Amino acid sequence: MDSIRIQGGIALQGKVRIQGSKNASLPVLAATLLVGEGSFIRNCPRIADVHSMTSLLKSLGCSVHWQEAGIFVDSSKVRRGEMPREAVTGMRSSLCLLGALIGRCGEVTMEYPGGCVIGERPIDLHLAALRQMGVVFSEQKGQLRAMAKRLHGAHIILPFPSVGATENIILAGVAAEGETILEGAAREPEILALCRYLSCCGACIEGAGSSKIVIWGGRRLCGTEFRVPADRIVAGTYLLGCIGVGGNIFLEQAPAEEMDAVLLAAQEMGGHVCITREGLYVQAPVRPLAVKLITSPYPGFPTDLQSVALAVASKGSGRTDIEETIFENRFRIVEELKKMGACIEQTDSHRVAIRGVDSLQGAQVEARELRGGAALVAAALMAEGESFVRGCSYIYRGYENICRDFRELGARVTSV
Numbered sequence: 001m002d003s004i005r006i007q008g009g010i011a012l013q014g015k016v017r018i019q020g021s022k023n024a025s026l027p028v029l030a031a032t033l034l035v036g037e038g039s040f041i042r043n044c045p046r047i048a049d050v051h052s053m054t055s056l057l058k059s060l061g062c063s064v065h066w067q068e069a070g071i072f073v074d075s076s077k078v079r080r081g082e083m084p085r086e087a088v089t090g091m092r093s094s095l096c097l098l099g100a101l102i103g104r105c106g107e108v109t110m111e112y113p114g115g116c117v118i119g120e121r122p123i124d125l126h127l128a129a130l131r132q133m134g135v136v137f138s139e140q141k142g143q144l145r146a147m148a149k150r151l152h153g154a155h156i157i158l159p160f161p162s163v164g165a166t167e168n169i170i171l172a173g174v175a176a177e178g179e180t181i182l183e184g185a186a187r188e189p190e191i192l193a194l195c196r197y198l199s200c201c202g203a204c205i206e207g208a209g210s211s212k213i214v215i216w217g218g219r220r221l222c223g224t225e226f227r228v229p230a231d232r233i234v235a236g237t238y239l240l241g242c243i244g245v246g247g248n249i250f251l252e253q254a255p256a257e258e259m260d261a262v263l264l265a266a267q268e269m270g271g272h273v274c275i276t277r278e279g280l281y282v283q284a285p286v287r288p289l290a291v292k293l294i295t296s297p298y299p300g301f302p303t304d305l306q307s308v309a310l311a312v313a314s315k316g317s318g319r320t321d322i323e324e325t326i327f328e329n330r331f332r333i334v335e336e337l338k339k340m341g342a343c344i345e346q347t348d349s350h351r352v353a354i355r356g357v358d359s360l361q362g363a364q365v366e367a368r369e370l371r372g373g374a375a376l377v378a379a380a381l382m383a384e385g386e387s388f389v390r391g392c393s394y395i396y397r398g399y400e401n402i403c404r405d406f407r408e409l410g411a412r413v414t415s416v
C-alpha cells in the first residue's frame with residue numbers, strides 16, 4: 001500500500017476531524033522519560049513516527065500501552081540511555097531523546113538522527129547548548145556519545161530559534177540542577193505543549209511560548225494525564241488543499257489560534273475562513289490568487305506548509321513567489337508538479353517563481369518526503385483525471401489516514 005490513486009477535479013465538501021499533532025506528541029513522549037512514573041498521553045496521532053517513538057521508548061525499558069484514547073508510558077524501569085541504531089536514523093525527532101535521556105540517565109549513546117531529506121540538518125546548536133550544561137560529547141564507533149557527571153543550569157543564547165534545540169534544552173533543563181535561562185527560544189506551539197506537559201508533572205518553567213524561557217530544574221516529577229493539541233500542519237494541509245481544489249469544508253478541532261499566518265495566506269489566495277469554537281470553515285475561491293510567501297519560524301508561515309502552498313499556486317491566477325528561509329532542498333516536488341503541467345522556475349535553493357496554469361493534468365508522481373508527499377496528493381486532487389502518488393510511506397509518517405480524510409471531504413482517493 002505504498003501508492004495513492006486519486007481521481008482529481010472534484011470540489012471538496014464535508015467535514016473532517018483534525019488528528020493530534022505529530023510535532024507536539026513526539027517531544028511529549030520523549031519527556032515521559034524524565035518522569036519515572038506512568039503518564040497517559042491522550043490524542044496521540046496513530047502515525048509511523050509515533051510508532052517509532054514508542055518502539056524507542058520500549059527499547060529503553062519503558063512500558064508502553066496504546067489504548068483507544070491515547071498512550072500510557074511508564075518510564076520507571078529506564079536505567080541506560082542506549083538507543084538502537086535503526087530506530088534513530090529514521091526519525092529526526094529521536095533527537096529530543098538526547099535531552100530527555102541525558103536528564104534521566106546522565107549518559108546517552110545514539111546514532112546521528114535521521115528524518116526527511118530536506119537540506120542540511122546540523123545539530124551544532126543542540127550540542128553547544130548541552131555542553132554549556134555540563135555534557136561532554138565524544139564519537140564512539142561512528143555513534144554520538146554524551147556524558148554528564150553533573151548536569152547543571154546555564155544561561156544559553158540560541159543564535160537561531162531552533163525548535164529541536166529548544167526542546168532539548170528544556171528537557172535537559174528540567175532535570176539539571178539550578179536555573180536555566182534560555183534566550184532566543186523557538187516560540188512554536190509545540191514548545192508550549194511540551195512545557196505544559198512538564199509543568200503538569202511538577203516542573204517549574206516560565207515563559208514558554210516566548211523567546212525567553214526560564215527553568216528551575218531538579219524538581220521531582222510525577223506522572224500525569226495530558227492531551228496533545230490538534231495538528232496545525234495537518235489542518236493547514238487540508239485548508240490550503242481546499243483553496244486549490246475548490247469547494248467548502250469544515251476542519252473540526254483545527255487549532256485556528258495557532259494558524260494566523262496560514263489563515264492570512266489562505267485569505268490572500270482568495271479563500272474565506274470562519275473560526276468557530278468547534279473548528280474552521282473554509283470556502284475556496286473560484287481560482288486561487290497569486291501571493292508572495294516567505295517561510296519563517298513561528299509565528300511566521302511554516303516551512304511544513306510551503307510545499308502545499310506551492311502546489312496550490314501552480315493553479316493560481318498569476319505569478320506566486322515563494323522563499324524558503326528554513327531549509328534548502330525543500331523544493332523536491334517541483335519536478336513532480338511539472339509532470340502535471342505546472343510552470344515553476346527555481347531561481348536558487350531557497351526561491352521559486354510559479355506561473356499559475358489554467359489546469360493541471362493527472363500524472364504518476366513520487367513522494368520523496370513527508371510534507372512534499374502530502375502536497376502531491378493535494379495537487380493530484382486539483383488535477384484533471386487520474387494520478388498515482390508513489391512513496392506514500394513518507395506521508396504516513398505524519399498523516400494518520402490522508403486517504404480517509406480526503407474521502408470524508410468527498411474526494412475520490414484510495415490507497416493501492
Ligand code: UD1
Binds near residue numbers: 161163165296297298
Ligand atoms: C524544523 C522546523 C519545524 C518543523 C520541522 C519539521 C522551524 C524553525 N523549524 O524543526 O517548524 O516542524 O523542521 O519539518 O521552522 N539548525 C542548525 N543547527 C542546529 C539545529 C538547526 O543550523 O543545531 C538550522 C537547520 O539547519 C535549519 C534551521 O536551523 O536551517 C531550523 O532547524 P530546527 O528548527 O532545529 O529544525 P527542526 O527542529 O527539525
